[in-house]
Amino acid sequence: MKILANRMDLGFQKHQTEYEEAALRVLRSGWYILGKELQTFEEEFASYNATRSGEAEAVPFCCTGMTKSCDDTKVYSAGLASGLDALWIGIRMLGIGQGDEVIVQGNTYIASVMGITMNGATPIFVEPDENSQIDIDAIESSITDKTKAVMVVHLYGQVTDMTRVVEICKKHGLYLIEDCAQAHGAMWKGQKVGTFGDVGCFSFYPTKNMGAFGDAGAVIAHDPKFIDDIKTYRNYGSHKHYYNKVVGANSRLDEMQAALLKVRLKYMDEITNERRELAARYTSKIDNPKIITPVEVDNSYAVWHQYVIRCKNRDELIDYLNEKDIGSIIHYPVPPHLQEAYAYLGHHEGEYPITEEYANEVLSIPMYNGMTQEEQDYVIDALNNF
Numbered sequence: 001m002k003i004l005a006n007r008m009d010l011g012f013q014k015h016q017t018e019y020e021e022a023a024l025r026v027l028r029s030g031w032y033i034l035g036k037e038l039q040t041f042e043e044e045f046a047s048y049n050a051t052r053s054g055e056a057e058a059v060p061f062c063c064t065g066m067t068k069s070c071d072d073t074k075v076y077s078a079g080l081a082s083g084l085d086a087l088w089i090g091i092r093m094l095g096i097g098q099g100d101e102v103i104v105q106g107n108t109y110i111a112s113v114m115g116i117t118m119n120g121a122t123p124i125f126v127e128p129d130e131n132s133q134i135d136i137d138a139i140e141s142s143i144t145d146k147t148k149a150v151m152v153v154h155l156y157g158q159v160t161d162m163t164r165v166v167e168i169c170k171k172h173g174l175y176l177i178e179d180c181a182q183a184h185g186a187m188w189k190g191q192k193v194g195t196f197g198d199v200g201c202f203s204f205y206p207t208k209n210m211g212a213f214g215d216a217g218a219v220i221a222h223d224p225k226f227i228d229d230i231k232t233y234r235n236y237g238s239h240k241h242y243y244n245k246v247v248g249a250n251s252r253l254d255e256m257q258a259a260l261l262k263v264r265l266k267y268m269d270e271i272t273n274e275r276r277e278l279a280a281r282y283t284s285k286i287d288n289p290k291i292i293t294p295v296e297v298d299n300s301y302a303v304w305h306q307y308v309i310r311c312k313n314r315d316e317l318i319d320y321l322n323e324k325d326i327g328s329i330i331h332y333p334v335p336p337h338l339q340e341a342y343a344y345l346g347h348h349e350g351e352y353p354i355t356e357e358y359a360n361e362v363l364s365i366p367m368y369n370g371m372t373q374e375e376q377d378y379v380i381d382a383l384n385n386f
Contacts, residue, residue, distance in 0.1 A: 001378050003366050005327035008206050010370030011271070012213075015263060019213075022259040032255045034235065038079050041258040042218070044265055046077040049200070049220050053190035053301070075195055076227040077220045079253030080234055083181045083203020086217040087115025089251060090199040091149070093229055094175050096121050100148040102177070105134040106335050106355035108153040112179050113336040115201070116151070123345070125337050127354040131295055132308065132362075133160040135354075139168050149175035154183035154193050156331070156364075157209065157275075157305035158294065162188040162196045169197065177201065182305035184210040185272050189299050194220050204257070209271055209305050210264050216257040272303045274369050278376065279304040282365070285380045290317075292361075306331055309383075310361040317363065317386055324382050329364045 012019055026037060050073070080086050096102065098120035104112055106125040116123045124147070126138040132155050139150060150169055152160045169176040176197025180186070184202065186193045194200020204216035221227055232239045237248025264271075279302070283293050292310040296302045308331060311317050321328050335355045337347035349356065366379055 001375065002325040003327060003375050003379060004368075005329045005364065005366050006207055007368040007370060008211065010368065011211070011264075014370065015267065018263045018266075019260055022263050023256065026256045026259045029255070033252055035255045037255040037258040037262070038253055041253070041262050041265070042077040042079055044262060045079075045218060046075045046220060048185075048265060048268065049077070049192045049194055050075040051192070053187060072195070072222050074222060074224075075220050076222070076224050077218055078227050078230040078234065079258060080217045080219065080230075081251040081253060082215040083201065083205060083217040084111045084114060085234075085249070085251040086181075086201035086203065086219045087111060087177075087179065088118040089230060089233060089249065090201050090219045091115050091121070091177060092119050093226060093233065094149065094177075094198060096148050096175070099146060101144060101146040102149045102151055103139055103142050103147060104151040105153055105155070106337055106352045107132060107332070107358050108155060108179070108336065109181070109332055110336045110339060110341070111181070111203075112151060112153050113342070115179075117342075121148070122146075123336070125347075125352055125355070127352055128155075128358060131158060131297055132156060132358065133158060134165075136161060136164045136168070139165070140172075143172055143174070147172070147174060149177050149198075151177040151179055152197075153179040153181075154186055156294070156308050157183050157186055157303040158296070159183065159186050159188050159193060159300035159302055161297070161299070162191075162193070166196055175199075181205075182208065183303055184208065185268050186303045187301035190301075195222070198223075199226070204261060209275065209303055210261070210268055212257045212264070213260050214257055216253050216261065218253065271369055275304040275367065276302070278367060278371060279307055281373075281376060282307050282367075282380065286383050288384050288386060290386060291383060304367060306364040307367040308362050308364050310358065311363060312361060314361055314363050320386055321365075321382060324378075326379055326382055327366060331362060331364050333359060335359050 100121040102116045107128045129135045178200040180194040181203035200220040204212040233248040234251040237244045237246035
C-alpha cells in the first residue's frame with residue numbers, strides 16, 4: 001500500500017461539480033479581478049470567522065494596540081494574493097518598520113519571519129512550548145523599548161492560549177498579530193483564531209485545510225478602516241481607478257480563486273470534523289515509546305493542519321516509513337534563525353536549543369481529507385512496529 005503524506009485531489013473530487021460550476025461561472029463572466037466573487041468571498045469569510053461556538057466567552061479581545069473604529073462583534077476581510085502578502089502587508093499597515101521589533105516563536109515557517117523583515121523590522125525569537133506553540137512565559141522577558149508587536153503562530157492547526165497573550169499585549173501596549181496560515185477555523189474558548197488582536201493573517205495555499213487552487217491569502221480585522229486601507233494598498237495604492245493615495249502593491253485575490261474558495265468555505269466544518277476524527281484516532285492508537293504524539297490543550301479547538309509527531313530517531317524512522325511506501329514531511333528541518341537568508345541577524349547554532357531540538361525531531365505523518373481507515377491503520381501499525 002502506498003500512502004502519500006498529503007492528498008489534494010480527493011477534496012476536489014468530493015465536490016467536483018460545484019468547483020467546476022464556480023470556475024465556469026467566472027470564465028463566462030468576463031470579469032476576473034476585483035469583482036463580485038471576491039466581494040462575496042470576503043463577506044462570507046468575515047462572517048465565518050465572526051461566528052463563535054456556544055461555549056465562547058464574552059471577552060472583548062479586539063484591537064490590543066490600536067484605538068481606531070473597532071468593534072469586536074464584527075469582522076472584516078480583505079483577500080490578497082498569498083499568505084506571505086497577508087503577513088507583510090498586514091504588518092506594514094500597522095506602521096511597523098525600521099527599528100521596530102516583533103516577538104515571534106523560533107520554530108515557525110520562515111514566511112512568518114519574512115512578514116516582519118520585509119518591513120525592515122527585526123524578529124525577536126522565543127522558544128516554543130511543549131506543544132510547539134509560542135512559549136508565553138518567554139514573551140515578557142523579550143520585550144524592549146523597541147518592541148511593537150507579538151506575532152502568535154497557531155502552528156500545525158493547534159492553538160495558543162490567547163487569553164494570556166492578549167493580557168500581555170494590553171499590559172505593554174503592543175500590537176497582536178495572528179498568523180493563522182495553518183489554523184482556519186481553530187478556536188480558543190469558542191472564539192476563532194485571527195479575531196483576538198489587530199490583524200489575523202491567512203494563507204489559502206493548496207495544501208491548507210482551506211486550500212485554494214493556487215496562491216491566495218487574506219487578512220481579517222475588527223477595524224473596517226484598517227481593512228479599507230489594505231484594500232487600497234493591495235491595488236497599487238488606488239482607492240479609485242487611476243487615483244493613487246499611496247505607493248502600494250499588486251496583491252489581489254483574483255475572481256477565480258475567490259469563487260473556488262467559496263465552495264471550500266461551505267464545507268469547512270465538514271473538513272475540520274474529519275481531520276479531528278483522524279487526529280483523535282492517531283492519538284488513541286499510536287503506542288510506541290519512541291514516538292511523542294501531539295496534544296490538544298484544554299480550551300482549544302485544533303483543526304489539525306498537520307499531525308506532527310516527534311522522534312529522537314527521526315531519520316531512521318523516515319527511512320523505515322519510506323520502505324513501507326508511507327510518505328512524511330519535516331515541518332521544518334531548518335529554523336529561521338539558522339537559515340542562510342537570516343545570517344545577517346547574527347544568530348548561531350545552540351542559541352535556541354528547544355527550537356533546534358524540535359527541528360531535528362518533528363515529522364508530519366499522513367493527514368488528509370478522504371484518508372481511509374485502512375490507510376490510517378497501515379500507518380499506525382507501521383509506527384507502532386518501529
